[in-house]
Amino acid sequence: MTVSKLVFTPLSYTGWGSLEYLTPEIEKHEAKRLLIVTDPLLQQIGLLDQVTSLLDSQQLPYTLYTDIVPEPPLETAEKLVHYTREGQFDLIIGVGGGSSLDLAKLAAVLAVHEGPVEEYLNLTGIRPITKKGLPKVLIPTTSGTGSEVTNIAVLSLDSSKDVVTHDYLLADAAIVDPALTVSLPPRVTAATGIDALTHAIEAYVSVNAGPTTDGLALQAIRLISRSLQKAATNGDDQAARTDMSHGSYIAGLAFFNAGVAGVHALAYPLGGQFHLPHGEANAVLLPYVMGYIRKSCTKRMADILNALGGNSSFLSEKEASYECVRRLELLVKDVGLPAVLGEYNIPVTALDQLTEDAHEQKRLLARSPLPLGEDEIRAIYQAAFDGVIAEPE
Numbered sequence: 001m002t003v004s005k006l007v008f009t010p011l012s013y014t015g016w017g018s019l020e021y022l023t024p025e026i027e028k029h030e031a032k033r034l035l036i037v038t039d040p041l042l043q044q045i046g047l048l049d050q051v052t053s054l055l056d057s058q059q060l061p062y063t064l065y066t067d068i069v070p071e072p073p074l075e076t077a078e079k080l081v082h083y084t085r086e087g088q089f090d091l092i093i094g095v096g097g098g099s100s101l102d103l104a105k106l107a108a109v110l111a112v113h114e115g116p117v118e119e120y121l122n123l124t125g126i127r128p129i130t131k132k133g134l135p136k137v138l139i140p141t142t143s144g145t146g147s148e149v150t151n152i153a154v155l156s157l158d159s160s161k162d163v164v165t166h167d168y169l170l171a172d173a174a175i176v177d178p179a180l181t182v183s184l185p186p187r188v189t190a191a192t193g194i195d196a197l198t199h200a201i202e203a204y205v206s207v208n209a210g211p212t213t214d215g216l217a218l219q220a221i222r223l224i225s226r227s228l229q230k231a232a233t234n235g236d237d238q239a240a241r242t243d244m245s246h247g248s249y250i251a252g253l254a255f256f257n258a259g260v261a262g263v264h265a266l267a268y269p270l271g272g273q274f275h276l277p278h279g280e281a282n283a284v285l286l287p288y289v290m291g292y293i294r295k296s297c298t299k300r301m302a303d304i305l306n307a308l309g310g311n312s313s314f315l316s317e318k319e320a321s322y323e324c325v326r327r328l329e330l331l332v333k334d335v336g337l338p339a340v341l342g343e344y345n346i347p348v349t350a351l352d353q354l355t356e357d358a359h360e361q362k363r364l365l366a367r368s369p370l371p372l373g374e375d376e377i378r379a380i381y382q383a384a385f386d387g388v389i390a391e392p393e
Contacts, residue, residue, distance in 0.1 A: 002210065004208075004210035004211075004212065004213070004257070005257075006210075006212055006213075006257050007151070007167060007170070007256065007257060008149065008253060008256075008257075009148070009149045009170050009171050009173075009174050010170070010171075010172060010173070011025075011172065011173045011174070012148075012149065012173070012174040012175075012176065012249070013173070013174070013175045013176065013177075014176040014177075014245070014246060014249055015176075015177070015178070015242070016177065016178050016179055016238065016242060017177065017179060018175050018176065018177045019050060019051070019054065019139070019175055019177040019179070019180065020054070021173075021175060022051070022054055022055075022093070022137060022139070022175060023054060023055070023058050023060065025137050025172070025173045025175075026055075026060060026091060026137070029090070029091050029135045029172070031090045031091035031135070032061070032090060033061070033063075033087070033088060033089045033090050033091070034055070034060060034061065034062035034063065034089065034090075034091050034092075034093060035062070035063050035065055035084060035087060035089040035091070035092050035093070035107075036048075036051070036052070036062050036063070036064050036065065036093045036094075036095060037065050037068065037080065037092060037093070037094050037095070037096075037100055037103055037104035037107060038064065038065070038066055038068065038094070038095040038096045038100050039066065039068050039070075039096040039097065039099065039100050040066040040067075040068065042095065042096055042141060043064070043066055045183060047141060047180065047183055048064075048095060050179075050180060051093070051095055051139065052064075062093075063087065063089070065080060065083060067079060067080065068080075068096070068099060068100050068103060069099070070097075070099050070277060071099065071156045071161075071271050071275060071277070071278065072099050072102070072103055072155060072156060073155065073156045073157075074117060074118055074155050074156070074157060076103070077103055077106055077107075077117045077153075077155055078116060078117050078118075080103050080106075080107045081106065081107050081110045081111065081117055083107075084107040084108070084110075084111040084134075085110075085111050089111070089134060090134060090135075091134060091135050091136070091137070092104050092105075092107060092108040092111075092134050092135070092136040092137075093136070093137050093138075093139065094136065094137070094138045094139065094148075094171075095139045095141060096139075096140070096141050096142075097140070097141060097142040097144070097145060097147075097192065098142070098144065098145030098146075098147040098154070098278065101138045101140060101145065101147035101148055102145075102147050102152070102153035102154055102155075103153065104136060104138060105136050105138065105147075105153060105169045105170075105171065106153040106164055106169065108133045108134040108135070108136040108169075109129060109131070109132070109133035109134075109166070109168050109169055110129075110133070110164075111133055111134055112131045112132075112133045112134065113127070113129065113130070113131060113133075115127050117155070117164065120164045121155070121162045121163070121164060122162055122163045122164065122165055122363065123162045123360070124162070125164075129164075129166040129168055131168070132168045133168055135172045136171050136172055137171060137172060137173045137174075137175065138171040138173075138174050138175070139174075139175045139176075139177070139180065140174075140176060140180070140181075140245075140248070141180045141181060141184070142181060142184060142188065142189075142192040142248075143178075143181055143184075143189070143192055143193060143196060143231070143241070143244035143245050143247065143248040144191070144192025144193060144194075144195040144196045144248055144279055145192065145195060145196075145248070145252070145278075146196065146199055146248055146249065146251055146252020146253075146255065146256065147252070148171055148174035148175075148176065148249070148252065149170075149171070149174055149249065149252040149253055149256055150169075150170075150252060150255075150256040151165055151166060151167050151168075151169040151170050151256070152164070152165045152169065152256075153165070153169060154278075156271060156272050156275075157272060158272070159269065159272045159273050159353065159357050160268050160269045160271075160272040160273070160357040160358075160360065160361070161268040161269075161271055161272050163363075174249075176245050176246075176248075176249045177245070178238070178241040178242040178244070178245035178246075179241075181231075181235075181241050181244065181245060182235055182236060182241055183235065184235060185235075186232045186233070186235070186336070187232075187336065187337075188277075188279075189228075189231050189232045189235065189244075190228065190232045190279075190283075190335035190336055190337055191277055191279030191280045191283060191337060192248070192279045193224055193228040193231065193232065193244055193248075193279075193335070194228070194279055194280075194282060194283040194286065194331075194332060194335065194337065195278060195279035195282050195283075196220065196224055196244070196247055196248035196251045196252075197220075197221065197224045197225065197228070197247075197251070197286075197331075198260070198263050198264070198282040198283075198286050199220070199248075199251040199252060199254065199255040199260060200216075200217040200218075200220035200221045200224065200247075200250075200251040200254055200255070201217070201221065201263075201286070201290065201304055201328075202255060202259070202260040202261050202262070202263055202264065202367075203216070203217040203251070203254035203255040203257075203258040203259065203260065204217035204218065204221070204254070204258075204300055204303070204304060205261075205293070205297045205300050205301075205304075205369050206255075206258040206259045206260070206261055206367045206368075206369070207366075207367050207368070207369055208257075208258045208259050208367055209258045210257075210258065212257070213253075213254045213255075213257050213258040216250050216251070216253050216254035217250075217251065217254040217255075217258070218303065218304075218307045219247075219250055219307075220247045220248075220250040220251035220254060221247075221251075221304060221307035221308060222247075222307050222309075223243045223244070223246055223247030223250070224243070224244060224247035224248070224251070225307065225308045225309055225331070226243065226309060227239070227240040227241075227243035227244050227247070228240075228244065228331070228335060229331075229334060229335055231243075231244050232335050232336070258367075259364070259367040260364060260367065261364055261365060261366075261367040261368040261369075262289045262292075262293060262364070262365065262368045262370075262372050262380070263282055263285050263286050263289045263290075264282065264361075264364050265358050265361035265364040265365050265368075265372070265377075266285050266289065266354070266358045266377060266380060266381065267281035267282045267285055268281075268357070268358065268361055268364075269353075269354045269357035269358050270284075270285075270341075270344075270346070270354065272357065273350065273353065273354065273357070274344060274346055274350075276344060280337060280338070280344075283332050283337045283338075284332070284337070284338055284339065284340070284341060284343075284344070284384060285380070285384055286328055286332065287325055287328045287329040287332060287339075287389060288380050288383045288384045288389060289380055290324070290325050290328060291325045291383070291389035292370070292376065292379065292380050292383070292389075293368060293369060293370040293372075294321045294322070294324075294325060295321075295370070296369040296370035297321075297369045297370075298317040298318055298320070298321040299317050300369075301317075301320060301321035301324040301325075302315070302317050302320035302321060302324065304324050305320050305321075305323055305324040305327065308324065308327050308328075308331075309327075310323060310324070310327060325389060329389075339387065340384060340385065340386070340387040341381070341384045341385045342385060342387075346385070348385055351378060351381045351382060351385065352378070354381055355374055355377045355378040355381060356374070358377050358381075359373070359374050359377055
């Protein structure tokens with residue numbers, strides 16, 4: 001019998017208006033020196049005011065750190081960790097998308113460690129994480145990354161990505177308030193939503209999937225698939241925004257425990273080499289990866305089809321798996337995201353290096369239900385370049 005190990009963030013608040021629980025969490029830790037790690041855009045558009053006004057009303061002093069960029073490079077992380085070590089803060093609040101949240105939890109943990117961030121990387125690091133670090137509260141403003149409930153911080157390197165990962169990176173509390181996502185632009189809503197959908201789908205077909213993650217993944221697929229277009233079209237749709245926030249959160253719980261695989265492994269080099277936003281990199285690859293591995297998980301693909309709103313009752317598993325891939329293709333197009341690599345001006349000459357870098361993502365590829373070596377990875381990239389779903393011989 002297979003044994004599943006399940007790990008979850010100690011405490012979460014979810015639902016419209018849940019931001020109000022931030023001040024009790026700060027008081028619980030008796031924190032006096034707060035550091036808010038956030039994207040500068042959130043400050044510019046006034047979204048951060050919802051957080052800072054709450055702190056101001058309780059006369060809680062804080063410092064803002066906004067030297068954050070999307071798909072953060074190692075240098076950005078190094079600067080933040082140095083700043084946190086020097087500042088002697090006693091609680092970190094991460095506000096924003098995946099980049100801000102990843103950097104916030106990384107800073108909270110490495111603030112009490114020595115040495116550069118580079119030495120803690122998964123693929124090349126030489127130092128272990130040994131201390132829990134500062135308490136941290138994570139508040140997502142997108143519905144996509146699930147970073148608020150994972151133990152991973154993703155960083156961009158020269159041509160790909162690597163992670164720092166340890167259970168000490170888990171938030172002490174996650175606050176998932178859909179009201180904070182209302183001002184998200186349509187394209188960002190679409191990309192982060194497909195990112196969350198990818199988390200759920202890859203968790204469901206992962207070799208590490210189990211009954212608990214299966215339930216989480218399928219519910220996330222249901223919530224996201226029924227609401228993504230609505231949220232992208234009308235950002236003020238409260239029901240759609242709520243579905244997306246809950247779907248992203250639940251997908252995060254699923255993939256944190258079951259893992260993601262081929263889509264993410266191939267997406268990382270697209271972000272590293274061509275600076276594609278992570279959600280868009282996942283979106284442009286999702287139908288092609290799932291089309292390629294389809295034969296290895298037809299029953300689960302049929303289940304995904306049903307969760308997407310389809311009906312496999314009168315289809316064979318093989319037919320249902322094809323229909324599942326077709327629906328994923330349509331969904332990516334319907335929310336206005338590019339469907340082929342050429343739309344990002346990625347040349348065919350880049351596919352060999354992309355393949356080489358993706359093949360190094362052993363941690364992710366190990367979870368694929370179909371083994372993906374260099375030949376298979378190259379075929380998927382070629383399919384995404386040509387716009388034709390490929391399958392293994």
